[in-house]
Amino acid sequence: MENESRMSMTTFKIGDFVVGGPRTFVIAEIGNNHNGSLALAKKLVDASIEAGADCVKFQLRNREALYRTAPGEEGSEDLGVEYIQDLLNKVELTNDEHRQLREYCREKNVTYMCTPWDEPSVDVLAGFDVPALKLASADLVNPYLIRKAASLGKPLVLSTGMSFEPEIEAAAKLVRSLGVPFAMLHCNSTYPAPESDIHLGYIKRLQEIHDVIGYSGHERGTAVTIAAVALGAKIVERHITLDRNMEGPDHAASLEPAEFKALVDGIRQVDQALPWNGPGRQASQGELLNRENLSKSVIAARPIKPGDTFTEDNLRVASPGQGLAPYRLPELLGKAAHRDIRIGDFLYEGDLTGEKTVKRTYRFAGYWGVPVRYHDFRKYTEMIDPDLYEFHLSYRDLSLAPENYLETVDCRRLVVHAPELFENSELLDLTADDLDYRQRSIDNLKRVVDATERIRRYFPHADSALIVANVGGFSMDEPFPLSHRVALYERFVESCSKIDFGSTELTPQNMAPFPWHFGGQRHQNIFMMPDELVQKAQQLKLRYCTDLSHLQMTCSHFGIDFQDALAKLLPYTAHLHVADALGVNGEGVVIGTGDVDWPETWEKISAYPGTSFIPEVWQGHKDHGAGFWHALDFLTQLG
Structure with missing residues (x-):
């Protein structure tokens, strides 16, 4: 041959x-x-x-x-x-x-x-x-x-x-x-x-x-x-x-x-x-979403006190997949618990290493905080004294009384992230073609405004109450024609005119070309391109929640210079989601492992001390915020 x-x-x-x-x-x-x-x-x-x-x-x-x-x-x-x-x-x-x-x-x-x-x-x-x-x-x-x-x-x-x-x-x-x-x-x-x-x-x-x-x-x-x-x-x-x-x-x-x-x-x-980066089989971002929702974890079968030994009797496997994977249960057996674990609580990596939760202090040029849910808010108040909290709401949270979960804090800002998904698996879309669907989205955003006003009572020193929302403008199988964007923005403005935002401020989040919506990919059409974002900010008097991961994926897909795009958006940015990205759909990867040039990026961001941020790391809340602390430690080292 x-x-x-x-x-x-x-x-x-x-x-x-x-x-x-x-x-x-x-x-x-x-x-x-x-x-x-x-x-x-x-x-x-x-x-x-x-x-x-x-x-x-x-x-x-x-x-x-x-x-x-x-x-x-x-x-x-x-x-x-x-x-x-x-x-x-x-x-x-x-x-x-x-x-x-x-x-x-x-x-x-x-x-x-x-x-x-x-x-x-x-x-x-x-x-x-x-x-x-x-x-x-x-x-x-x-x-x-x-x-x-x-x-x-x-x-x-x-x-x-x-x-x-x-x-x-x-x-x-x-x-x-x-x-x-x-x-x-x-x-x-x-x-x-x-x-x-x-x-x-x-x-x-x-x-x-x-x-x-x-x-x-x-x-x-x-x-x-x-x-x-x-x-x-x-x-x-x-x-x-x-x-x-x-x-x-x-x-x-x-x-x-x-x-x-x-x-x-x-x-x-x-x-x-076809492309495969290897080595080995890697899970995509959409699969990770579905792994969390559909897979299983090791949980406590009964209350476990500090010093108790992990056994097959006090542990079991159940959905969802937000803790240690089931195959790791044997690694826990015979080890002593170092914390109080309630029945049904997830077990994490920290339960294997015995690492204990400690009080953490950070200082940055701008306001900093972490994302929280109602149920874990008090846990984070014991670990940190941030400038803000960003409440990530689910549609079920809108039916809960915030008063049952919150306490007054001395924070300088409040941020609330509106749910993406509402009843009947319906995504928020203020630009939908279907008038009934669009009205339901308007009504749902009104519910978010009401919840934000109630949460704000526990933030008496906050300079603002920002509502971060993915406002819609997506399509299922292919992008809309460019000419259709004008109508989408007009619908967005019309929808917002029907909502009394009170003391809150809507800060639309910039989106990536292929957003993940609960395990499935869509095509984004508006609030995506940097120059268009600047134009709409000026025209509509908007400020944004600028998501760095989304911005990096947009720049990677369209061949745009990320640093130029960031410099354009920062003057119109009220709040930041600080996250890394890999390629066009690797959202929220471990900070420092993606495509973002962090030294140059952080230097630009530090020039805007009135801008707030949270580290938005995929599964960062797991193991008592381990992903958040890693990200904040990383940013601290940048100066």
Whole structure:
């Protein structure tokens, strides 16, 4: 097998596109489906762009160089060859028309490629400044054309249809010796190809022969091509046509524009689903949410006093999954409890280590605090003396009397985080299309205002009572059109006009592009983009709760500079959720392990001492606030 000590070239560029990277290079093969019409060819270019293709490809032939002059009488060629030649007489474009298509693609900002079927056609394409050349399956066994194409110094893409494995290996060896980057495409050269003849699993063998491989498909539908991407294809080529019923050998094996768009959409979904950062299996943010809600924990089966020994009799397993996982119960057995544990209380890491809760003191330039629930408020007052508390309310909390849980504190600010989820699994959305749904959201926010006013009685020295809310504007399966944002903001303003906020202040939270709503992902449409947030703050006289994790994910997704965005938002920020983020959906990871540049970020934030913050760390409340203390210790070290 010829792959020993071969030169590795796992990525290369075709134009500005990095082939072999995380995004599949999608070629719309127009070929001769223009039927000899330049106007139809341009329509196919437009359709390919609309469908999301990265590249459009044509075919170029010099008929005199390509075909022999048959000896003997006319009609002596085999019937199949006669048919192909007759068809090409009808559907070919001139060299000048091909040149016009090259310029049209340049104007449309789409990559142009072409398959030369002979050496004179390579010379023609040399004058087009093509970014790469594609060689048809028929020429994988033609070292003369391969050498000629490689002489341009451009990347090559070679299809392997109709070939035997020794021929594929020989072609790969030849191109490597010529020093140009290249890809090899698995292919079955029948039109359309029966699924049983495609042998898609051969892609894995092709990866042993060469580093960058792809798939050129001629089958019906899109499923096999999408599967090829899942198997490792980095380039995909499919024929496109405006009408599959047109005359010609390729139309029947082509996709019409709507099908091609469905193919590209499917490939992009696989592109996003394939990457794995390793090592090992990691749980996603949405899974962590569901793990907490659906999994199980070790809890106390009966009251446990300090000094009592943990046994199988005083521990048991129950939902939800907010404490030690069940498999860790044996680690507790035989250890002594160091705290009072009520029946039903979770067991935590601190119960294994014996670490005791101590009084903690922090000082920062701005107001600082931690998130709390009603039931754990008094516990935190014993551990810290913060500048504020941020009450994270559930919809059930709105039916409770705060007086049963609170005591007067000497805090400088009160923050209340409105529930995201209300009765009947309904998310708060002040911008909803459904008028009844929108009214229910308005009524629910009024309930939050009432609860905040009642809580404020226990914060007599607070300079403000901020209500943090995710105000809506999300969609389920895809973002709304940009033009729809105006209506969403108008609905937000209209909804707010129906609420008497009293002594409270609504501070909308900036959102990430793909917010998690109780274990499921949505698409966010408003209160997300930094420049838009600034504009709306000025226009609507708003201040925000700026969530750094959300902001980092937004900047990562849209390629925005995080520090520039933060500098723009801080003048309009009343309160901060200080949290780290990883990628576009790794929300609230352990501070210092994500993408946020903390020294520069904290320097900017410290210049706004009137701004308050809490560390919002995923599961930070567990083990008596262990995640919060780690985050606050980390920020203290920044100065």
